[in-house]
Amino acid sequence: MDVRIRAIYESSYLNIISTIFKDLGLPQLMDRLVPVDPQCQTRASDVVGLLLLDILSGRQALVHLERWAHDIDLPKLIRPGLDPSWFNDDAIARHLDRLYEANIHQVLSSCLVQIYKREGLPLRVFHADTTDKTVYGAYESDSSDGLHITYGYNRHHRWQKQIGFGLIGNEDGIPFYGDVHDGNAPDKTWNPEVLSRVHEQLKQAKIEDEWIYVADSAAMTKETLAQTKAANAFLITRGPSSLRIVKTALSEADAQPDSAWSDSFSLAEKNGAVYRVWETAGTYEGQPVRLIVVESSALDQRKGKTLETERTKEAELLREEQARWERHPFSCREDAEQALASLKASLRPRFHRGLKRSCARKNGADDRKKGRNRKWRRCTPFA
Numbered sequence: 387m388d389v390r391i392r393a394i395y396e397s398s399y400l401n402i403i404s405t406i407f408k409d410l411g412l413p414q415l416m417d418r419l420v421p422v423d424p425q426c427q428t429r430a431s432d433v434v435g436l437l438l439l440d441i442l443s444g445r446q447a448l449v450h451l452e453r454w455a456h457d458i459d460l461p462k463l464i465r466p467g468l469d470p471s472w473f474n475d476d477a478i479a480r481h482l483d484r485l486y487e488a489n490i491h492q493v494l495s496s497c498l499v500q501i502y503k504r505e506g507l508p509l510r511v512f513h514a515d516t517t518d519k520t521v522y523g524a525y526e527s528d529s530s531d532g533l534h535i536t537y538g539y540n541r542h543h544r545w546q547k548q549i550g551f552g553l554i555g556n557e558d559g560i561p562f563y564g565d566v567h568d569g570n571a572p573d574k575t576w577n578p579e580v581l582s583r584v585h586e587q588l589k590q591a592k593i594e595d596e597w598i599y600v601a602d603s604a605a606m607t608k609e610t611l612a613q614t615k616a617a618n619a620f621l622i623t624r625g626p627s628s629l630r631i632v633k634t635a636l637s638e639a640d641a642q643p644d645s646a647w648s649d650s651f652s653l654a655e656k657n658g659a660v661y662r663v664w665e666t667a668g669t670y671e672g673q674p675v676r677l678i679v680v681e682s683s684a685l686d687q688r689k690g691k692t693l694e695t696e697r698t699k700e701a702e703l704l705r706e707e708q709a710r711w712e713r714h715p716f717s718c719r720e721d722a723e724q725a726l727a728s729l730k731a732s733l734r735p736r737f738h739r740g741l742k743r744s745c746a747r748k749n750g751a752d753d754r755k756k757g758r759n760r761k762w763r764r765c766t767p768f769a
Contacts, residue, residue, distance in 0.1 A: 395459040400439050404463040410504055412497055420488045427472050433481040435464050498562055499591045511557040511598045516573055518548045538570035552576055573604035578613040585617035608671035631668045639664045639679040659684035697737040
């Protein structure tokens with residue numbers, strides 16, 4: 387008997403990934419959302435499946451994807467009849483363009499909804515956040531509707547050329563929505579937009595129950611609160627300390643007796659932080675809100691160290707300013723008073739009070755003598 391070995395492939399865990407991908411019905415769903423071109427030998431679902439396997443096995447560069455496709459059992463992992471040479475750069479690029487033109491966000495959300503429904507995943511609580519990716523070089527687009535790779539402030543508050551990423555997942559961290567957005571899109575506008583899209587996804591899944599949206603302090607805006615109500619959702623966020631209602635709540639909490647606070651509790655089994663909470667209510671931008679003040683033993687310790695560091699830095703800054711102004715001559719009292727007022731306004735010290743004058747006359751002369759020209763040598767502010 388003549389036995390010929392056509393090829394030898396290392397299966398590894400790619401067979402498991404491929405089977406899950408197919409059992410979820412994702413190839414058929416993609417072919418429905420991105421119609422198959424009869425003139426193409428490959429489909430958009432083929433490219434997505436290959437990219438998925440590639441990402442989960444080490445992430446080859448797209449330019450090397452065709453070569454990598456020769457090393458795997460493509461007909462078994464993706465679809466019978468496929469040839470690795472069909473996945474060249476041009477073919478992959480054409481399918482990526484077709485995915486974008488078919489509304490990539492709609493394609494992704496439809497796939498995620500189907501996964502959630504097939505697996506019975508919880509759809510009650512969702513956590514949202516954004517991040518960014520700094521890029522270099524020139525990026526030009528002929529369309530105003532496309533992605534704008536432009537300058538914006540990144541997570542470290544640096545002005546960089548970048549693109550933004552947003553992700554929403556359920557309480558188990560399983561993605562339910564994701565997008566790529568303009569590099570200068572702020573979270574304050576991103577939150578209400580994705581709230582609307584998540585609401586549409588839930589309606590697509592025929593889920594009309596109330597749900598919870600958890601986001602950072604950028605979600606505390608009039609637009610986000612209004613969209614939360616329209617989406618039949620509740621918002622959990624951290625109130626920015628600059629808001630008046632937050633300042634009022636913190637002041638009221640400080641004045642409360644221990645009996646008004648909850649019993650202390652810990653979320654860790656041992657050696658964890660101890661918490662207690664106090665609750666009040668208020669109104670923000672016409673919407674009723676519940677305000678919960680959380681006191682943390684660990685945060686108290688860290689905050690104490692932080693405040694001490696800030697106080698030390700402020701004291702050093704005031705000493706430097708004092709030394710600088712001691713060397714600065716003034717021609718008259720009015721100039722000195724104006725400089726002191728300007729210094730107070732610019733420094734705004736948090737931990738030191740009582741900036742005042744310490745003025746000396748030139749050569750210690752008695753300026754009360756008749757005809758003596760007053761000349762103030764220096765005016766030194768200090769704490």
